[in-house]
Amino acid sequence: MVPGRQVRLFLTDGMPGGLLTAEIMNWTGQIVAGSRSDLASLLARPEAGKTGVYFLTGVNEGDPDDQMLYIGEGDDVGTRLKMHNRGELEGGKDFWTRALLLTSKDANLTKAHVRYLESRFIQLGKSTDRTTIVNKTAPPTLPLPEADISDMEYFISQARIVLPLLGIDAFREVPRNxxxxxxxxxxxxxxxxxxxxxxxxxxxxxxxxxxxxxxxxxxxxxxxxxxxxxxxxxxxxxxxxxxxxxxxxxxxxxxxxxxxxxxxxxxxxxxxxxxxxxxxxxxxxxxxxxxxxxxxxxxxxx
Structure with missing residues (x-):
């Protein structure tokens, strides 16, 4: 039998449609999520200044059942979100309505780590084929030390438990038979x-x-x-x-x-x-x- 997991969700302003944080006991990762209209509040969070991975989600206007997802990384994820909040002609992205930041509570994620995470999440999203991944390119997976790869794969496994609770199903496995x-x-x-x-x-x-x-x-x-x-x-x-x-x-x-x-x-x-x-x-x-x-x-x- 698969053991149960305790996932802690916290509504930072007490409202179901506002910012929320999500974490698992004994996992160093933390996710902060909010709508695009709450971007200013999201950027004011300390997590927005950390090294991490971010996810931008929205709905395909031509097919409401089709979720669109962009995956990125940055030394300062808040700066990246500001860039994506611009219009398409200014290098931003119009499709997204919600952003999720994945960072570490112990600040041990390095630039190399998040580049590895970004690459693996893009690979996973494309392999499950549940969601339209809008990234035009898929960066190669960095050759991290063996111990670091083990740590990052565990980090990913925990994030895959939490992300569906926040509306992202892109990384859920689908058995073939x-x-x-x-x-x-x-x-x-x-x-x-x-x-x-x-x-x-x-x-x-x-x-x-x-x-x-x-x-x-x-x-x-x-x-x-x-x-x-x-x-x-x-x-x-x-x-x-x-x-x-x-x-x-x-x-x-x-x-x-x-x-x-x-x-x-x-x-x-x-x-x-x-x-x-x-x-x-x-x-x-x-x-x-x-x-x-x-x-x-x-x-x-x-």
Whole structure:
């Protein structure tokens, strides 16, 4: 069993929409987060004058379900944020609405450390493919001493626990198949494997609930086109088609990589190419139970 973790969140001004800090017991890292409208207050924090890594997040105006993320580093992260707050024509960035600063409470992070962290976070963000990473370049990972690399990888592992609580899912692992979902060092599956047949095209999709998300695995079948006049999930379907999540496989189309959906119904809609109630359409083949029935049987009776 994976041990529990205590994450401490502190609202610095007592308001849920204001600045907050986040940390884990016995971890030297600390994250300070705030909206762009609170940038002045964020820059007044002592963390803004430290060496660290920062994350700028915003929503893709063309697709509200697509989060955009920029990752940077600096000896004085506050100075970097001031530069990014300028307009696009002045070398800044317009897309972001929220900033998060990742620094160390013991001030032991060096310039070499944060350059390593920046490179690794960009690599991780691109490998999970959950978020649009807007960095145009990915700096190479610096050849740090072996002990420093171990320390930075541990630093990253703790940050990956905290960042999703603050709205950044870019670094959460997505298992490619059932065997990876049973890896003791990876995210744990909380459900059996469900299957869903693709109407019209044939083929079957396989998915599983893991860490609060519904993962459709690599190799799963998906309908060759969106067939409904209801367009609720059509933008998501088209984005996955264009970004390479789907691939042609003979006369069929399938998932070239796993994808984490927010709900079983979102997954079912994309797989079938039309709005579909995933709670009743995803079925455990061995038992015939639907997702809803599986979920209900795990709750004690009245």
């Amino acid at each position: 059932e065997s990876e979902a049973t890896d003791p060092d990876g995210p744990k599956a909380s459900s059996p494997v469900f299957e869903l047949g693709v109407p019209g095209d044939g083929g079957t999709a396989r998915g599983q609930e893991i860490d609060g998300e519904f993962i459709v695995y690599e190799g799963s079948a998906v309908r060759s086109k969106w067939v409904s006049g209801h367009t609720g999930y059509q933008k998501l379907y088209e984005r996955l088609r264009v970004d390479g999540t789907f691939e042609d496989f003979g006369v069929l189309r399938r998932f070239a990589r796993p994808y984490a959906f927010k709900s079983p119904s979102a997954a079912a809609a994309v797989v079938t190419g039309r709005p579909t109630n995933g709670r009743i359409s995803w079925i455990v083949s061995a038992t015939g139970l639907s997702y809803a029935q599986w979920q209900e049987q795990s709750i004690p009776a009245l």
